[in-house]
Amino acid sequence: MQILTTTKLTEIFVECDDFLLDFQHKLTSDDQPEPRWYSRFSRSEVMTVLVAYHHSGRSTLKYFYCQDIRGPYRSWFPDAPCYERFVALIPHVILELYLLLKCRCQAALAENYIDSKPLKACHIKRENQHKVMVDWAGKGKGTLGWFYGFKMHVVINREAQLVNFLLTSGNVADNNHTVLNYLLQAVTGKVYGDKGYLSALKETLLTKGVDLVAKLRRNGKKDAMIHQKDAYYHRHRGLIESVFGQCVGLIDLEHTRHRAPLNYLCNVFAALLAYTFADQQPRIIAFEDRNRLLNAA
Numbered sequence: 001m002q003i004l005t006t007t008k009l010t011e012i013f014v015e016c017d018d019f020l021l022d023f024q025h026k027l028t029s030d031d032q033p034e035p036r037w038y039s040r041f042s043r044s045e046v047m048t049v050l051v052a053y054h055h056s057g058r059s060t061l062k063y064f065y066c067q068d069i070r071g072p073y074r075s076w077f078p079d080a081p082c083y084e085r086f087v088a089l090i091p092h093v094i095l096e097l098y099l100l101l102k103c104r105c106q107a108a109l110a111e112n113y114i115d116s117k118p119l120k121a122c123h124i125k126r127e128n129q130h131k132v133m134v135d136w137a138g139k140g141k142g143t144l145g146w147f148y149g150f151k152m153h154v155v156i157n158r159e160a161q162l163v164n165f166l167l168t169s170g171n172v173a174d175n176n177h178t179v180l181n182y183l184l185q186a187v188t189g190k191v192y193g194d195k196g197y198l199s200a201l202k203e204t205l206l207t208k209g210v211d212l213v214a215k216l217r218r219n220g221k222k223d224a225m226i227h228q229k230d231a232y233y234h235r236h237r238g239l240i241e242s243v244f245g246q247c248v249g250l251i252d253l254e255h256t257r258h259r260a261p262l263n264y265l266c267n268v269f270a271a272l273l274a275y276t277f278a279d280q281q282p283r284i285i286a287f288e289d290r291n292r293l294l295n296a297a
Contacts, residue, residue: 004056004068009076012051012277017044019100039089040079046086046093047100049077050266054251054274061267091262097269104276106161108187111233111287113240114155114212115193116174117247118142119167119254119268121149136261140170152253152268155183155191158233160243160281163187167268175199184210192234229287242282247275 020043027034037043049069050061058064065083074080081089121137122130127148130137137149149170155163164183172179174196181201184191188209197214205212213230247253253271258264275281 004052008055008277008279009048009052009073012055013044013048015104015277016047016051016096016100019103020044020047020096023096023099035092037092039081039085041077041081041086041089042079043093043096045077045079046089047097047270049086050090050093050097050270051273051277054253054271055277057250059252060257087263090266091260094262094266094269097266097273101165101269101273101276104273105163105165106157106159108155108163108189109157109159110189111158112155112163112187112189112191113158113193113237114153114183114191114197115237115240115244116196117152117154117244117254118144118147118170119150119152120147120256121258122256124148132259133261133264136169138169138171140172153179153183154240154243155187156240156243158239158284158286160239160283162272162276165272167265175201177201180205180212184208184212190230190233192230192237194237232287232290236284239282239284243275246278246282247271251275251278 024034049065053061053064056064056068058068062083065080065086069077069080070083080086118140121133124139124146127139130148133149139146139148140151141147147170151168151170151172151174153166153168153174155165157163164186166179166182168176168179174193175198177199180197180199184205190211190213192213195215197212199212199214202212202214213234251271251274253268258267
């Protein structure tokens with residue numbers, strides 16, 4: 001179980017507040033009107049609560065807000081409204097959450113990973129009765145069977161840092177050309193994925209400097225060292241599964257209690273933001289460091 005510390009809460013608030021100051025300065029310099037805000041509870045405080053919730057270990061946002069924000073942390077948030085009013089403010093920070101998340105995405109390295117995570121909107125047997133996400137969600141099939149909801153497509157580098165992400169309906173294939181072009185638009189180097197990413201787009205991506213390695217040939221390549229390196233990183237595709245496991249197990253990325261589509265998106269963005277604030281992230285040893293250690297031994 002995670003425990004939210006005052007240090008982590010301060011770190012999240014400072015990051016959110018500094019981002020909003022820069023964002024407002026950018027709007028002012030471009031002669032754009034600032035979005036109106038009708039509450040003494042500031043935007044940065046709303047964003048801080050949403051992100052901090054995913055570090056609290058609480059099972060629901062309502063429990064965290066009522067028991068912690070309006071409890072021990074009341075002096076930190078003196079203008080915190082009632083929970084119903086706070087929920088009404090959540091959709092108004094969706095743009096800021098998305099932009100902050102994009103700003104905290106890291107650069108791609110020479111080795112990266114790509115995969116998707118099904119996010120259920122409801123149980124598959126209730127898909128015809130589900131009304132909240134009826135215009136958003138879709139029916140798809142993953143390794144665990146059929147589901148009704150969404151897919152979170154993610155690209156990470158070998159240090160398990162978030163590089164890019166995309167949320168689609170559940171019926172969108174992993175090797176969809178639009179999805180791949182968006183996820184890999186700022187990526188150069190190797191990108192390792194499972195067999196679901198076998199695509200005719202591979203040759204086009206190569207011209208852009210992206211080598212999508214979805215399946216290794218049994219006969220390998222002419223350069224044995226390059227083949228060993230690809231095999232090593234391809235064998236550690238479980239790194240991105242560890243990231244998904246952390247987002248679902250420790251960070252409340254997936255649940256089926258949402259009552260509004262915009263609040264659902266805010267929860268997804270806040271959960272991914274919480275992952276970028278995590279003190280410990282899964283890692284693998286670089287191929288060069290592994291060889292150096294083996295030679296030293």
